[in-house]
Amino acid sequence: xxxxxNIKKSVNSNTELVNKxxxxxxKFVLGVNEKDFIFTINSGKIVSIEKRKVDTDTGLFKISAxxxxxxxxxLHMPPRDFHDLFAMLSKxxxxxxxxxxxxxxxxxxxxxIIASIRNDKVNx
Numbered sequence: 001x002x003x004x005x006n007i008k009k010s011v012n013s014n015t016e017l018v019n020k021x022x023x024x025x026x027k028f029v030l031g032v033n034e035k036d037f038i039f040t041i042n043s044g045k046i047v048s049i050e051k052r053k054v055d056t057d058t059g060l061f062k063i064s065a066x067x068x069x070x071x072x073x074x075l076h077m078p079p080r081d082f083h084d085l086f087a088m089l090s091k092x093x094x095x096x097x098x099x100x101x102x103x104x105x106x107x108x109x110x111x112x113i114i115a116s117i118r119n120d121k122v123n124x
Contacts, residue, residue, distance in 0.1 A: 003074070003117060004030070004037050008046040010116040017116065018044040021109040026102055030114070031064025031095075039113075046113070061098035063114070069093050074118050085111050 011017055021044030029052065030037045036052035038059055052058075065073075065088065072082040081091045088094035096103070103110055 004032065004049055006117050007039075007113060008049050011046050011113045014116065017109070017112055020044065020112065021106060024102070024106050024109060027059035028103070028110075029059045029062040029064075029098075031062055032070055033067050036062070036064070044109070059098070061096065061100050061103050063094060063096050063103075063110075065094040073115065076118060078118075085114060 021041065024041050024044055027038055027040050030039060038048075038050050038052050038057055040047045040050075050057075063085070069082065069088065072078055073088065075082075081087050081093060085094060089096060
């Protein structure tokens with residue numbers, strides 16, 4: 001899933017977004033279908049994105065959805081209910097679990113990093 005790796009490049013090259021997350025130092029998991037990816041963030045920059053190999057590798061929280069749902073979310077103009085993480089949550093398209101306090105404290109940052117590849121030609 002090459003597009004997952006594109007998130008790192010997209011986020012780290014966006015100075016405004018990195019600055020928005022300058023107080024964020026944590027690991028979280030992004031799930032795509034049955035595959036989980038561990039994002040390590042330090043001072044707003046994504047240090048690494050690794051495919052989770054064992055269940056004990058984890059982060060503070062996990063955000064997961066189907067590949068089809070993420071592809072709709074990453075469209076340049078996402079359809080209704082796929083445009084925003086919490087719109088997806090309210091329709092049970094996405095699932096959020098774990099310690100959501102850091103997610104809520106930095107909500108716009110996390111929404112923006114997940115949507116950061118929206119302008120890439122991911123789905124075209």
